[in-house]
Amino acid sequence: MPLNTTPLTNTQNFPKPGNRYTFKIPHMKKIFQRIDRIRGSGSATLNLERSSPYYHLNGRRFPVHSIGTPDIKCRITLMVDGQPMDFTIEQIL
Secondary structure, three states: OOOOOOOOOHHHHOOOOOOOOOOOHHHHHHHHHHHHHHHHHOEEEEOOOOOOOOHHHOOOEEEEEEEOOOOOOOEEEEEEOOEEEEEEHHHEO
């Protein structure tokens, strides 16, 4: 019995711009390297924007409590003054 071999159209071959999964592979490679470095050292340095309510913690190093699934918005929980606080991978050096 032959399989359905209908060719895909261009819109089916490539993700649409703005789609969550249209990111560059080198960017994900950098994210994976950053996560591996954080896991290896057990601590992370915050790199926050001035508009963040936690900007006063910017540049400080904290121990890692847990790391979520590696992704563009990967959640990393740091122990800040004995309390767990969630940050994204983009907020960490």
